[in-house]
Each structure stands twice: as C-alpha cells, then as structure tokens.
Amino acid sequence: MTAASAARLLSGLPDRLPGLLALYEDLHAHPELSFQEVRTAGVVAERLRKQGWEVTEGVGGTGVVGVLANGEGPVVLLRADMDGLPVRERTQLPYASQEMGVDSEGNKVPVMHACGHDMHVTCLLGASAQLAAARDEWHGTVVAVFQPAEEVGGAPAMIEDGFLDRFPRADVCLGQHVSPAPVGLVGTRPGTVMAASDSLRVRLHGRGGHGSTPETTVDPIVMAAAVVMRLQTVVSREVGAAQTAVVTVGSLHAGTKENIIPDTADLRINIRSTTPAVRERVLAAVERIVRAEAAASGAPKEPEITGFNPFPVTVNDAEATGTVLTAIAEVLGGERVFTLPEPLTGSEDFGVFGAALGVPSVFWHFGGADPAFFEHIDPDTLLTDGLPDTVPANHSPYFAPVPEPTIHTGVTALLAAAAHWLCAGDRREK
Numbered sequence: 237m238t239a240a241s242a243a244r245l246l247s248g249l250p251d252r253l254p255g256l257l258a259l260y261e262d263l264h265a266h267p268e269l270s271f272q273e274v275r276t277a278g279v280v281a282e283r284l285r286k287q288g289w290e291v292t293e294g295v296g297g298t299g300v301v302g303v304l305a306n307g308e309g310p311v312v313l314l315r316a317d318m319d320g321l322p323v324r325e326r327t328q329l330p331y332a333s334q335e336m337g338v339d340s341e342g343n344k345v346p347v348m349h350a351c352g353h354d355m356h357v358t359c360l361l362g363a364s365a366q367l368a369a370a371r372d373e374w375h376g377t378v379v380a381v382f383q384p385a386e387e388v389g390g391a392p393a394m395i396e397d398g399f400l401d402r403f404p405r406a407d408v409c410l411g412q413h414v415s416p417a418p419v420g421l422v423g424t425r426p427g428t429v430m431a432a433s434d435s436l437r438v439r440l441h442g443r444g445g446h447g448s449t450p451e452t453t454v455d456p457i458v459m460a461a462a463v464v465m466r467l468q469t470v471v472s473r474e475v476g477a478a479q480t481a482v483v484t485v486g487s488l489h490a491g492t493k494e495n496i497i498p499d500t501a502d503l504r505i506n507i508r509s510t511t512p513a514v515r516e517r518v519l520a521a522v523e524r525i526v527r528a529e530a531a532a533s534g535a536p537k538e539p540e541i542t543g544f545n546p547f548p549v550t551v552n553d554a555e556a557t558g559t560v561l562t563a564i565a566e567v568l569g570g571e572r573v574f575t576l577p578e579p580l581t582g583s584e585d586f587g588v589f590g591a592a593l594g595v596p597s598v599f600w601h602f603g604g605a606d607p608a609f610f611e612h613i614d615p616d617t618l619l620t621d622g623l624p625d626t627v628p629a630n631h632s633p634y635f636a637p638v639p640e641p642t643i644h645t646g647v648t649a650l651l652a653a654a655a656h657w658l659c660a661g662d663r664r665e666k
C-alpha cells in the first residue's frame with residue numbers, strides 16, 4: 237500500500253527539482269542567525285501561500301506554520317528548521333554565503349548555513365508543493381512547521397507561542413537532518429537517536445594585578461587551564477565505557493595583555509549525554525571540578541555557573557520508526573536505508589513537538605556528502621567505524637552537501653514517511 241501511495245505523492249517531482257535547486261542555492265547564499273530568519277521566513281510564507289497552504293507567520297519569533305487541510309484523516313506534522321550559524325564559509329561554492337550578521341551579544345559575525353538547515357527548508361517546501369498538487373491522492377491534514385533557531389533551541393519558543401492551541405494537533409511528528417553520510421542514504425534508530433545537550437557559562441573569579449608580581453594575585457587563567465584539563469577526566473574516569481557522554485570546552489576568554497593578570501576568566505562548556513543518569517552524573521562532576529579548582533587556586537569568590545540552551549534527548553517512537561524506515565526503503569530501496577547502532581552525540585530540539593503533543597515522533601538523517609569522499613571505503617564499515625574525518629561535517633566551514641540528489645532524497649523521504657499516515661484512508665474507502 238505505502239509504496240504505491242508514496243509513488244502518487246511523488247509523481248511530477250523530477251520536474252520540480254530544478255526550481256528546488258535554485259531555491260536551495262538562494263537560501264544557502266542568504267543564511268540568517270537564530271531568531272533572525274526574517275528573509276527565509278518570508279520566502280517560506282510566500283511559497284506556501286502560492287501552493288495553497290493556510291499560512292501563519294511570526295510563530296515563536298520568526299517561525300512559519302503552514303496548514304493544509306484535506307478532509308478526514310490523520311494529522312501529520314512535518315518540521316524543518318531555518319537558521320544558519322556564525323561560521324565563515326570556506327566551501328568556495330558559487331553560491332557560498334558572503335553574509336554577515338549580528339549575534340545575540342552584539343558581535344558582528346559571518347553567517348553560513350553550516351548545518352544544512354537550508355536543505356531542510358528546501359526539502360519541506362518541495363514536499364509541501366507535492367502535497368498541495370496531489371490533493372486527490374491523500375486525506376487528512378498536514379502541518380508544515382518551519383522552525384526558527386534550532387541551534388539555540390527555538391522549538392520551545394513556538395510551543396510557548398500557543399502552538400498546541402493555534403494549529404491542528406498532530407498524530408505524528410516527522411523531521412529530518414542532512415548529514416555527512418554518503419548522499420542518498422537514510423538512517424535512524426528506534427528509541428534514543430540523538431543526545432541531550434547542556435551548555436554552561438562559567439565565570440571564574442581571581443584577583444588581577446601586574447604580570448611581574450603573580451604572588452600578589454590569584455591568576456584566573458591558570459585556574460581556567462586547570463579546570464579545562466581536569467574536565468577531560470570526567471568522561472574517561474566517571475562515565476562507563478559502554479555509555480556515551482561528551483564534555484567540550486568550546487570557548488575560553490580571559491585577559492587583554494601579556495603583563496596584566498586579569499580578574500576573571502570565562503568558559504563555555506557543552507555536555508552531551510544519552511541517558512538521564514549519565515547526564516546528572518556528568519553535570520554534577522563538571523560543577524564539582526569547577527568549584528574545586530577555584531578553591532584550589534584560592535579564588536576570592538565562588539565561580540558563577542549558569543546553564544543555557546538545554547536540549548532534551550531525541551527519542552524515536554519504536555513502532556512509528558519501523559513504519560517510517562519501511563516506507564522509505566520501499567521507495568528508495570532497502571540498500572539505502574539503515575538502522576543506526578548507537579545514538580548520535582549531536583542534539584536536536586525536534587523532539588519538543590512530539591513531547592508537547594504527547595504523540596510519536598520520528599527523526600531521521602539523510603546523507604548529503606559527495607560519493608567521492610567514500611571511494612576507497614567499504615560502506616559496510618561506516619555504521620561501525622563512523623564517518624571518515626576527511627568528510628566535512630555539520631558546523632564545519634567546508635560543510636557542503638551536494639544539492640542533487642540530496643534534495644531528491646530529502647523530499648522523497650518526507651513524502652514516503654508521510655504517505656503511511658496520509659494515504660491510509662485508501663484501505664478504508666476502496
């Protein structure tokens with residue numbers, strides 16, 4: 237049933253691909269930072285209206301929600317995220333971004349679609365066009381969510397803006413992410429698929445003074461260095477070998493000049509975990525180490541530790557995930573669809589929608605990397621050994637999915653998955 241239904245939703249897609257490619261290049265060249273996706277949201281809203289969707293803009297900031305009601309049937313939520321990152325693009329693509337933006341702290345920064353959210357917008361607009369054009373082939377309602385600010389957790393902003401009451405309540409939430417896997421492949425897993433993420437801002441207090449008389453100071457730079465090194469033991473000494481966690485100090489700022497010992501040092505720490513127990517343990521260890529190193533240095537004041545941008549674990553409903561993988565395999569071919577052996581250490585806020593609605597979610601990854609990167613690699617080793625580090629991954633200034641057939645794969649996966657619910661009425665009516 238599903239393959240035939242999906243085929244009807246996919247009819248005419250090849251004719252749409254040149255337009256989607258142009259859209260992708262335009263979005264890629266004009267990335268916007270989190271919660272500033274004004275141009276992108278405008279493009280999305282205009283396209284959805286032309287396709288015949290009922291459109292609401294400004295949901296949770298810059299979010300756009302399209303609703304296409306097409307008779308009795310299940311309500312399917314399809315989600316794409318829209319934001320770019322403060323990264324200077326180095327891909328040298330003809331449509332590479334030259335854009336600059338101002339971040340939430342007022343800094344002027346280069347902006348790049350380094351996580352591929354431009355691909356997600358393109359694929360969902362392709363799927364929405366197909367759904368609008370094939371209304372005789374399905375029944376139900378589709379809610380297309382173009383979410384702002386995934387990189388800083390924008391999904392809760394949409395929920396807080398009345399999402400649950402303002403739009404039809406979905407029976408299932410579907411979402412996808414482009415990855416540095418070989419183009420054309422799709423993978424996910426039942427249960428936990430992506431890690432929780434916790435971020436901490438830490439300010440260490442020392443006592444500044446002249447660089448020539450360190451004995452009169454408490455040097456926060458040495459204190460920070462000790463913290464950074466000791467944090468490296470959290471995962472290696474406090475987390476079991478079979479469990480997953482990551483502790484990264486991604487930012488460390490202190491001082492202005494070589495002969496001045498500053499008063500403070502500022503760190504930003506990111507923590508990934510896949511179970512509540514490991515998360516609690518790692519967070520507690522990080523706080524303990526920060527406070528203990530400050531005490532060991534004789535800090536005049538307790539460190540300040542503030543959490544920000546938390547992301548929950550992304551959990552795929554087991555039954556719906558099996559359904560989605562089967563549906564996609566029926567269309568793309570079983571050799572292109574994989575069950576991931578382990579959760580990924582990346583994080584997502586997609587799960588916020590399913591959790592808020594209390595319905596199953598399925599989130600999958602689809603490859604976008606040039607096959608040339610994998611010429612000398614046995615594809616069977618990718619699942620066990622991971623992707624080679626020669627392939628630029630998400631957030632790299634060189635991240636560059638090959639637009640085709642990535643767009644085709646992403647649109648097809650969305651429609652094949654959605655068809656399971658939207659074309660289910662066929663069985664009742666015929």
Ligand SMILES: [Zn+2]
Pocket residue numbers: 351387630631
């Ligand atoms: Zn990202």
Ligand SMILES: [Zn+2]
Pocket residue numbers: 351352353386413630
């Ligand atoms: Zn992303």
